[in-house]
Amino acid sequence: MGQPTNPMAITSNEIESQYPNLATVLLDGIPSSVLILDRGLRVTLANRNFLEKARRTTDNTLGRRLEEVFPAAILSSTQLDRRARAVFQDGQPLEGGKMTYRAPGVLQRVYFYSLTPLRDNSGVVGVLLMMHDITEQERLTQDVRRIERHLASVVESANDLVVSMGAEGRIMTWNQAAERVSGFARGEVIGRDLAELCVEGERDQMRTLLSAVSRGESGVIHELSLRTRPGKLIPVAWACSPMWDEQGRIAALVAVGRDLTERRLLEAQLFQSAKMASLGVMAGGIAHQLRNPLGAASAAAQLLLREPDNRELGRECAQKIYEGIKRASAVIESLLRFARPDGGAFNAIQVNDVIGDTVAMLRHQANLSQVQVETELGANLPTISGNPSALQQAFTNLFLNACQAMPTGGRLTIRSRLTETADCVAVDFVDTGCGIPKENLPQVFDPFFTTRPVGKGVGLGLTIAYSILQQHGGSIQVHSAVGQGSTFTVLVPIHTADHATGGKG
Amino acid sequence: MNTLHPLTALIVDDEPDLAWALQQNLRLDGWQVAIAHTGNAAIAHVSATPPCIAFVDAKLPDMDGLDVIRRIGELRPEVRVVLISGYYYAEDAEVREAQGKGLIVHFIAKPLDLREVSALARQAADNPRVAR
Numbered sequence: 001m002g003q004p005t006n007p008m009a010i011t012s013n014e015i016e017s018q019y020p021n022l023a024t025v026l027l028d029g030i031p032s033s034v035l036i037l038d039r040g041l042r043v044t045l046a047n048r049n050f051l052e053k054a055r056r057t058t059d060n061t062l063g064r065r066l067e068e069v070f071p072a073a074i075l076s077s078t079q080l081d082r083r084a085r086a087v088f089q090d091g092q093p094l095e096g097g098k099m100t101y102r103a104p105g106v107l108q109r110v111y112f113y114s115l116t117p118l119r120d121n122s123g124v125v126g127v128l129l130m131m132h133d134i135t136e137q138e139r140l141t142q143d144v145r146r147i148e149r150h151l152a153s154v155v156e157s158a159n160d161l162v163v164s165m166g167a168e169g170r171i172m173t174w175n176q177a178a179e180r181v182s183g184f185a186r187g188e189v190i191g192r193d194l195a196e197l198c199v200e201g202e203r204d205q206m207r208t209l210l211s212a213v214s215r216g217e218s219g220v221i222h223e224l225s226l227r228t229r230p231g232k233l234i235p236v237a238w239a240c241s242p243m244w245d246e247q248g249r250i251a252a253l254v255a256v257g258r259d260l261t262e263r264r265l266l267e268a269q270l271f272q273s274a275k276m277a278s279l280g281v282m283a284g285g286i287a288h289q290l291r292n293p294l295g296a297a298s299a300a301a302q303l304l305l306r307e308p309d310n311r312e313l314g315r316e317c318a319q320k321i322y323e324g325i326k327r328a329s330a331v332i333e334s335l336l337r338f339a340r341p342d343g344g345a346f347n348a349i350q351v352n353d354v355i356g357d358t359v360a361m362l363r364h365q366a367n368l369s370q371v372q373v374e375t376e377l378g379a380n381l382p383t384i385s386g387n388p389s390a391l392q393q394a395f396t397n398l399f400l401n402a403c404q405a406m407p408t409g410g411r412l413t414i415r416s417r418l419t420e421t422a423d424c425v426a427v428d429f430v431d432t433g434c435g436i437p438k439e440n441l442p443q444v445f446d447p448f449f450t451t452r453p454v455g456k457g458v459g460l461g462l463t464i465a466y467s468i469l470q471q472h473g474g475s476i477q478v479h480s481a482v483g484q485g486s487t488f489t490v491l492v493p494i495h496t497a498d499h500a501t502g503g504k505g
Numbered sequence: 506m507n508t509l510h511p512l513t514a515l516i517v518d519d520e521p522d523l524a525w526a527l528q529q530n531l532r533l534d535g536w537q538v539a540i541a542h543t544g545n546a547a548i549a550h551v552s553a554t555p556p557c558i559a560f561v562d563a564k565l566p567d568m569d570g571l572d573v574i575r576r577i578g579e580l581r582p583e584v585r586v587v588l589i590s591g592y593y594y595a596e597d598a599e600v601r602e603a604q605g606k607g608l609i610v611h612f613i614a615k616p617l618d619l620r621e622v623s624a625l626a627r628q629a630a631d632n633p634r635v636a637r
Contacts, residue, residue, distance in 0.1 A: 288564070291591035291615055292520045298616035299526035306533065306619065313529065320522045367566055368592070 033111070033131040036118065037084055041066040044126065053133070055103045074101055078113075080129075087115045087127045099131065109135040161236065161257035164243070167250050169193055169210050181236070181259050183229030194255060199225040199233055206238075213240045213253050223260070235260040267467070274464040275339060275393055281400055285365030289331050292364075297324030334361050338392065348383040348495045351391075351416050351425050358395040359414065365400070370409030378417040382494040384425050386472050391492075394468040397461035398429045398476075398488050405433025405486060419491065424474065427490040436480040444478060465490075511630055513556040514538045517547040517573065518589070519566050523617075527560060530619045531626055544568030548576050555581040558629040560622070563590035571599060571608075578608045583634040587625055591615035 015022055027034055033050035035043055046061045054061075054069070061069055066081050075081055078099050087094055094115040102108040111131040118126040155162045161178040165171050171194060174186045182189075182197060189197065195206040202224045209222050218241035226234045236257040245251040279286075300320035307313050338361060359373055366373045402412045410432040419426050436444060443449045445466040462476075469476050473493050480486035514531050518524045519542045528538040539556065541547040544565045551559065559577065563570035574586050588609045593600050595612050603609045611625055 288591055292523070295591060295615040295617065296520055296522035296526060299523055299530070299619060302619040303526050303529055306530070317526075320526065324522060368564060370567075370569065372566075 032133070033129075035069075035129040035131075037066060037127045037129060038125070039088060041081055041084055043069055050131070053103060053106075053109070053131075054101075055105060070101075074099060080113075084115055084127050084129070087117050088124050091117050091119070091124050093117060098134075101131075109133055110138045161255075161259070163194060163255045163257070165194060165210070165253040165255070167214055167252060169195075169207075169214065169253065172252065177259075178257075181228070181234055181257075182226050197226055199227045209238070209240055210253060210255075213242050214250060216242055216250060218242060226257075235264055267471075271390060271393060271464065271468070274397070274460055277460065278393070278396055278400060279335070279339060282362065282365055282396075285362065285368050286331065286335060288368060289364040290328050293324040293327035293331075295324075297321045297328075300324070338389075338396075340389075346385050346387050349386050349388050349391075351381060351384055351386075351427060351492065352377045354386075354388055354391045354395060355414055355416060355427065357388075358392050358399060362396065362399050362403075366403055366412060369403055369407060371403050371406050372409075372411045374411065374413045376413065376415040378415075378425075381416060381418060381425050384472070384492045385495040386492060390468045390471065394465040394490070395427070395429075397465040398490070401461055401488070402429050402431035402433065402486070405431050405435070410485070418494075422494075424491045424493050427492075429488045429490075430485065431487075432485040435482040435484055436478070436486055437482055441478065441480065445476070511557060512536045513554070513558075514626060515541060515547065515550055515556040515559040517541045517544070517559060517565065517570070518562040519543065519564075520562070523615075526619070527617070527622060530622060534623050534626060536626060542566075544570070544573040544576075547573055548580070551577050551584060552580050555584050558585045558587065558626055560587045560589050563588060563592050571603060574603060574608050578606075585610045585629045585634065587622075588612045589615060589617060 027045070027047040028049070030047070031049065033053055034045070034047040035050055036045035038044050042063055042065050043061055044063075046056070046058065051057065051061065056069070066084065067075055070080065078096065080096075080099075083094055083096065096113040096115055099111045099113050100108060101111055110133070112134045113129060113131045116128040116130070117124040118128055155173070155175050158175060158177055161181055162173070162175040163171060163178055164173045170191050171189050174184075174189050178189075179185055184197065193207075194210065195203040198206045205222065206224050209219070209224075212219060222238050222240075223235060224238055226236050228234055237260055238255050238257045240253060240255045242250045243252040243254055297320065300317040304314055304317040304321070334357070355375060355377060359375060363373050399412070399414075406412070412432075413428070413430040415428040415430065417426050417428075418424075440449075445462050449463075466476050469490060469492065474491045477489045477491070478486060479489075512535055514536045516524045516527045516531075516538060518527070518540075521542065524540045524542070528540055531538045539550060539554075541550050542565075544567050547559070547561065547565075550556075561570050561574055561577075565573065570588065570590070574588065577584055577586060586609045588600065588603065588611070590600075590612070591614070593612070594614065600609075600612050604612065610629075613621055613625075
């Protein structure tokens, strides 16, 4: 031959002369069962592995026909005899497939078998039957399937929306909760963008969020509403994270969403009750605030009646009456606006406007207990994303809380400013009141924690304020020293284009 | 011995329009009427030029009206003081105590009846107190 020959290499013809027992060693060494059948389908060779697995001996195997060696049930299910004959006839090997075989006294095992023709010069003289024991692999595969089914049922029965997407963001799976909440069946959304299912104004935010996740960032909870099939808006808190493959690449994106409808409803009810409760606390101040302009109008009207012919005085009286009524109407207007339930919509707003409304409504309340109210409003503050009515509720509660800390009078300073990090607007409520003992500080935001006597407050004011600020992605901090007063600082993140309200889930 | 200027009155109320109406009403009755919007202004006015009668609101921005009245009682006990309020009622303990101690000669609830104001002022003019 033209090929260079390796002095160490040997040809197959030389194998038998050089290593006479190689075939026996190989046959008995491999972890598979091997049989050789002749044309009459009699066993001419059986290796040790087969004899052990099948619990047979050479005596009752060699020279026996296939049907004497294998149970009839296996032969009929695998059609081993027919297939072996076909291999003799066609000379083509056959990848047989699975065979379940149970020898007497041993557990059932699963084999993968193949049939290979053995030739001499005249043609096919035998068929090699190899059986690989795949019982373990089968068991593992079944375990994997069972775990997969288990996980799938966890996802399916979850109460939260579970959506998985390819790395490019197309929806791959959509669980039952997602179908139920959105009204869209799996088949309608597979292959679409999750952003397309969000409400019109928030699609870009969802795209921004998912593209951050596809870069490996897994972030805060974002609240973005879904537009359901019937067109309804459903607030959903989304937690999105990347799914990594073994090479450390992002294989998929997973979004878990919690339907906030119920929670929003309860919160709205709670806010409404809290509003009504704070109206009760403010009642004295409100009455006074109404009585003053009405009292002035009443006195001016009496004066007008006393001097019907004095035109100069009359004109002035009419003016005072008109002013008084206007002022009383403004009080009623602001009360109604405060008491009215609202839809909870978030807008870009100026925190100073909310402070202004709060102080206008409550200044009299403060005056009743000799509390001087001062405002130091920061100029050119950036807008925040907020619900003005909810924020006014929070500020009202902080205001009333400050007044209650100063039963014999004092000074309440409300200051708005940009934080040093320039990412939040801060509002300080600084009072010169009794202060909060150190041991009470951790509890001031707890529901029903109050130091006031029974009937003077239920202890929900600060809790509600805290929860409102959480809804705005903000927080409240408190610093206090007994006898010197307290400072409650409200922090609200400034409004940005890809704004997200975190912490709501 | 000197008597107070017979027809001088002081209105102490932080509500300017109400103070104005009271002032106009008493002027029509022939009084000289001064106005103070705060407790401190009232005390300063009383010590400088004690009026025959003072109408004092119970809630003032800088002080409690009853404290202002106590101070007036210490400075010029001869000044007749009428408590006016939209906050207290005649039967409230604070009002009764002030009346019991002679700090106030009368209490009128808001909204005011101007004829009652005129009548109280006339009584004061008819029976001026003598300064010590």
